[in-house]
Amino acid sequence: MERYEPLKIEQKWQKIWADNKTFKATEKPDTLKMYIAEMFPYPSGAGLHVGHVRNFTIVDVLARFYAQQGYNVMRPFGYDTFGLPAENYAIKTGTAPQEVTKININNFRKQAKRLGYAIDWDREINTSDPDYYKWTQWCFLQLYKKGLAYQKESYQWWCPEDQTVLANEQVENGKCWRCGHEVEKKKMKQWFFKITEYADELLSEIDALDWPDKIKTMQKNWIGRSAGAEIDFEIVGGAPKIKVFTTRPDTILGATFLVVAPEYPSLDALTNDDTKEAVKAYKTAALKKSEIERQENKEKTGVFTGSYAINPATKEKIPVYVADYVLAGYGTGAIMAVPAYDDRDREFAEKFDLPIVEAEFVDRDLYGTPKITYKMRDWLISRQRYWGCPIPIAYDKEGNPHPIPEDQLPVLIPEVEDFRPDNSGHSALAKAKDWLKVELYNEDTGKVEEMTRETDTLDGYACSSWYLWRYASPHDKKHAWDEKAIKYWEPVDIYVGADHAVAHLLYVRFWCKFFADEGYLPFREPIKKLIYHGYINAPDGKKMSKSKGNVIDPLDVINDGYGADTLRTYEMFIGPVELDAAWDPRSVGGVYRFLNRCWSLLGNISKADNIIIRNKTIKKVTTDIVKCNFNTAVAALMEYVNELYKQGASKEDLIALAKLLKPFAPHLASEMLERLDTDDEWPKWDEKYLTSDTVEVIVQVNGKLRAKLTVKTEDLEDEEKITSLALSDEKVAKYTKNGVKKSIFVKKAHLLNIVV
RNA sequence: GCCCCGGUGGCGGAAUUGGUAUACGCGUUCGACUUAAAAUCGAAUGGAGAAAUCCAUAUGAGUUCAAGUCUCAUCCGGGGCACCA
Numbered sequence: 083m084e085r086y087e088p089l090k091i092e093q094k095w096q097k098i099w100a101d102n103k104t105f106k107a108t109e110k111p112d113t114l115k116m117y118i119a120e121m122f123p124y125p126s127g128a129g130l131h132v133g134h135v136r137n138f139t140i141v142d143v144l145a146r147f148y149a150q151q152g153y154n155v156m157r158p159f160g161y162d163t164f165g166l167p168a169e170n171y172a173i174k175t176g177t178a179p180q181e182v183t184k185i186n187i188n189n190f191r192k193q194a195k196r197l198g199y200a201i202d203w204d205r206e207i208n209t210s211d212p213d214y215y216k217w218t219q220w221c222f223l224q225l226y227k228k229g230l231a232y233q234k235e236s237y238q239w240w241c242p243e244d245q246t247v248l249a250n251e252q253v254e255n256g257k258c259w260r261c262g263h264e265v266e267k268k269k270m271k272q273w274f275f276k277i278t279e280y281a282d283e284l285l286s287e288i289d290a291l292d293w294p295d296k297i298k299t300m301q302k303n304w305i306g307r308s309a310g311a312e313i314d315f316e317i318v319g320g321a322p323k324i325k326v327f328t329t330r331p332d333t334i335l336g337a338t339f340l341v342v343a344p345e346y347p348s349l350d351a352l353t354n355d356d357t358k359e360a361v362k363a364y365k366t367a368a369l370k371k372s373e374i375e376r377q378e379n380k381e382k383t384g385v386f387t388g389s390y391a392i393n394p395a396t397k398e399k400i401p402v403y404v405a406d407y408v409l410a411g412y413g414t415g416a417i418m419a420v421p422a423y424d425d426r427d428r429e430f431a432e433k434f435d436l437p438i439v440e441a442e443f444v445d446r447d448l449y450g451t452p453k454i455t456y457k458m459r460d461w462l463i464s465r466q467r468y469w470g471c472p473i474p475i476a477y478d479k480e481g482n483p484h485p486i487p488e489d490q491l492p493v494l495i496p497e498v499e500d501f502r503p504d505n506s507g508h509s510a511l512a513k514a515k516d517w518l519k520v521e522l523y524n525e526d527t528g529k530v531e532e533m534t535r536e537t538d539t540l541d542g543y544a545c546s547s548w549y550l551w552r553y554a555s556p557h558d559k560k561h562a563w564d565e566k567a568i569k570y571w572e573p574v575d576i577y578v579g580a581d582h583a584v585a586h587l588l589y590v591r592f593w594c595k596f597f598a599d600e601g602y603l604p605f606r607e608p609i610k611k612l613i614y615h616g617y618i619n620a621p622d623g624k625k626m627s628k629s630k631g632n633v634i635d636p637l638d639v640i641n642d643g644y645g646a647d648t649l650r651t652y653e654m655f656i657g658p659v660e661l662d663a664a665w666d667p668r669s670v671g672g673v674y675r676f677l678n679r680c681w682s683l684l685g686n687i688s689k690a691d692n693i694i695i696r697n698k699t700i701k702k703v704t705t706d707i708v709k710c711n712f713n714t715a716v717a718a719l720m721e722y723v724n725e726l727y728k729q730g731a732s733k734e735d736l737i738a739l740a741k742l743l744k745p746f747a748p749h750l751a752s753e754m755l756e757r758l759d760t761d762d763e764w765p766k767w768d769e770k771y772l773t774s775d776t777v778e779v780i781v782q783v784n785g786k787l788r789a790k791l792t793v794k795t796e797d798l799e800d801e802e803k804i805t806s807l808a809l810s811d812e813k814v815a816k817y818t819k820n821g822v823k824k825s826i827f828v829k830k831a832h833l834l835n836i837v838v
Numbered sequence: 839g840c841c842c843c844g845g846u847g848g849c850g851g852a853a854u855u856g857g858u859a860u861a862c863g864c865g866u867u868c869g870a871c872u873u874a875a876a877a878u879c880g881a882a883u884g885g886a887g888a889a890a891u892c893c894a895u896a897u898g899a900g901u902u903c904a905a906g907u908c909u910c911a912u913c914c915g916g917g918g919c920a921c922c923a
Contacts, residue, residue, distance in 0.1 A: 090914065112889095146876090159893090196849090253846070266845070295843090296840080296842080296843080296917075296918080299918070299919095300917095300918060301918085302921090303841085303918070306919090308920065308922075308923090310923080324912090326923085327922095327923070328923060329922095329923065330923075341923090375880055380921060382921085405921095407921045407923095408921080408922095408923075409921075409922060409923090411921080411922090412922045413902095413922075413923070417923045418923085419923085424869095425921090426923075427923080428922055429921090443911065455922080455923095456922095457922050479898085488906065508898085517916085578842085583918090632884070655850095655862085656850080656851095657850065657851065660850080661851095662916095663850075664850075664866070666849085666850065666863090668863095668864055668865075669863060669864055671864085672863050672864060673862095673863080675878095676862095676863085678878090682878090694916095711886080713850095713851075713852090713862085714861085714862080716862080717851090717852075717861065717862035717863075718862080719862095720861095720862055720863075721861075724862090778858085780858050782857085782858085782903085782904075783878090784903075784904085785857090785902095785903065785904045785905095787858055790858075817906080823903090824903070825903085826857095826903050826904080828857055828904095830854085830859095831857040831858085832858095833857050833858075835904060836903090837903050837905055838906095
């Protein structure tokens with residue numbers, strides 16, 4: 083038997099799979115389908131890292147496992163290519179992002195192929211390909227038509243480093259998710275998707291999903307539903323009345339003042355000549371505060387506006403304050419303060435010496451109207467950046483927006499010399515003077531007019547909100563997705579990723595519900611099962627990063643001679659799928675030794691037949707893969723191989739081994755199967771071989787292990803016989819000579835506990 | 839501050855869901871092969887003890903014939919939310 087040479091074997095099988103298009107997925111109406119995908123990667127210049135390998139290999143193990151079981155499997159692949167890294171690289175080097183992206187994709191594809199993934203390469207998609215983003219624009223227009231894509235002028239998060247606005251989901255602890263720079267608030271007119279329209283459904287359907295609890299909880303918290311009431315307060319002197327939101331309308335008798343947010347629209351009308359300056363100064367200072375400052379300093383601040391409101395329950399005059407502990411974007415931006423029952427209000431009342439009244443509770447809907455409020459805000463989608471999907475809108479001379487007709491899509495990204503963003507509030511698209519102008523029919527005037535194109539691009543998350551449907555018919559020239567293909571393949575059966583708990587995973591659910599309402603999708607939840615796996619850290623437990631110099635390059639591991647099979651199997655063995663794990667180069671060697679042993683067994687087929695352990699292993703590996711317990715599935719295979727080494731392995735033992743190994747180490751297993759001259763159909767176990775003629779019975783005295791008896795399996799039915807056998811055991815007798823109180827026999831655990 | 843998870847050998851981690859704690863891998867030690875080394879193969883490996891045994895799943899109590907698993911308290915680590923009225 084020749085040596086195990088992974089690189090040689092892998093090259094051979096990768097060629098065979100590519101030449102035969104082995105993993106091409108076609109619709110087979112009579113076969114159960116299984117659609118499995120990873121969260122498609124952003125193809126960075128650094129190439130694949132070990133985290134990608136974990137992500138893709140989980141998908142691959144499942145895809146191959148189900149294919150071997152006879153499912154009609156689709157396992158597509160694609161690239162999420164719009165975004166800042168490619169654009170920033172372009173700015174630095176002067177290479178167009180289009181070019182950079184092409185190079186990175188080619189590299190990613192080449193590397194992914196070295197890992198032997200069962201990908202249908204004919205379904206590759208790329209979000210910055212005009213054939214793709216044409217349909218992203220189409221999606222935008224559908225939302226626009228229904229009023230779910232709209233413009234609004236309001237205070238937004240602005241990243242001064244990246245010179246763009248950000249969605250709430252992209253601000254982490256007051257910092258930009260991309261560059262980590264502190265964000266600021268800026269009043270701007272921006273495009274939004276009205277995700278709040280679906281808040282209730284997004285919340286209520288979470289529980290039924292087969293997703294990790296962690297993600298479900300995060301989404302629930304993010305949506306943040308609370309039930310309360312809106313109550314109107316008249317203002318003395320005739321200023322517009324103030325509507326407040328409260329979850330405790332029953333405490334209204336204790337409401338001794340009102341507070342509005344600094345951004346409150348009619349704040350000016352509440353002031354008088356005495357208070358005007360102070361209020362203005364307070365507002366300016368509050369808006370300048372960064373999110374971090376607001377979080378760090380929770381000391382209450384505020385000023386009296388000069389106005390009084392009438393408490394509708396007590397009819398008393400109560401002062402109206404402005405304070406930044408009230409948030410503009412939540413509820414109505416105004417509250418009734420009940421210092422007796424709310425800690426924040428009490429703190430404010432104590433500081434400003436306002437009355438604290440412990441009044442009785444009243445009926446909840448006596449003075450207000452019931453109202454449900456959500457923490458979730460609408461999704462801000464405009465970005466003042468070049469490398470994104472252009473928003474298909476143009477403006478007439480009055481500045482009114484008009485959609486670009488569907489037959490004029492795609493709105494192509496214009497080529498420019500300088501991709502740099504600036505603080506003009508416009509993206510670099512504004513520098514393409516020719517592109518900017520477009521002749522469009524204006525429905526308002528009934529004339530064809532010259533209009534100016536929208537220069538903002540779409541948040542990259544818009545592009546990834548529908549790609550899972552594009553995979554079903556990636557080359558469709560006439561539709562975003564083909565109705566028939568969607569009906570067969572969707573929804574996604576298993577989706578695998580390690581990020582985007584609220585953003586992406588909430589947005590795809592939102593779009594799914596919208597397009598279901600529009601009749602384009604026959605389901606309302608896009609992903610049946612979600613697997614959220616942990617990260618792989620450096621051997622020292624720290625995050626891998628170029629600057630720390632602790633990055634493990636998966637291609638190095640392969641080329642060092644271990645091969646892709648070892649890399650794949652190691653990453654499945656590294657620990658429970660949902661946990662972070664530290665890379666251990668020595669364990670990689672352990673997995674390589676294991677595969678080597680599998681290979682060596684092939685050269686020495688014996689007569690020994692290990693029916694029992696073979697059946698046990700088949701059962702264990704099968705059930706473990708279904709439960710995504712990949713680490714213990716590999717451990718079971720190792721145990722099996724150790725046993726075969728001791729006992730000798732029959733051809734049948736080896737066939738089972740190769741088939742079970744194939745999802746993890748497909749090249750080696752394919753080579754083994756070829757030499758064993760057999761197919762790869764997933765093996766079945768037979769319960770009747772899981773028990774032997776004899777069984778070991780554990781004998782405890784007072785819960786402590788004292789003896790192990792070997793009895794005939796059928797004797798498990800005879801408790802008396804086992805008890806007397808146990809009592810006559812020399813070791814047991816030592817402890818039971820003073821008599822036995824009782825004994826408990828557990829057949830399932832083949833255990834006997836004698837109490838003395 | 840509030841809400842979730844976790845804590846098991848020298849290390850990563852198993853444990854049929856209340857039933858033999860430490861599977862599997864790494865590391866370590868010894869042995870075989872070899873002139874030698876690597877590779878490979880075999881054996882041992884929670885702690886104490888000569889042994890019988892005893893003690894060990896963060897700590898302390900409790901329930902039970904039986905607890906890593908259930909209950910309560912405490913300590914430590916991780917994650918999420920965080921002025922959301």
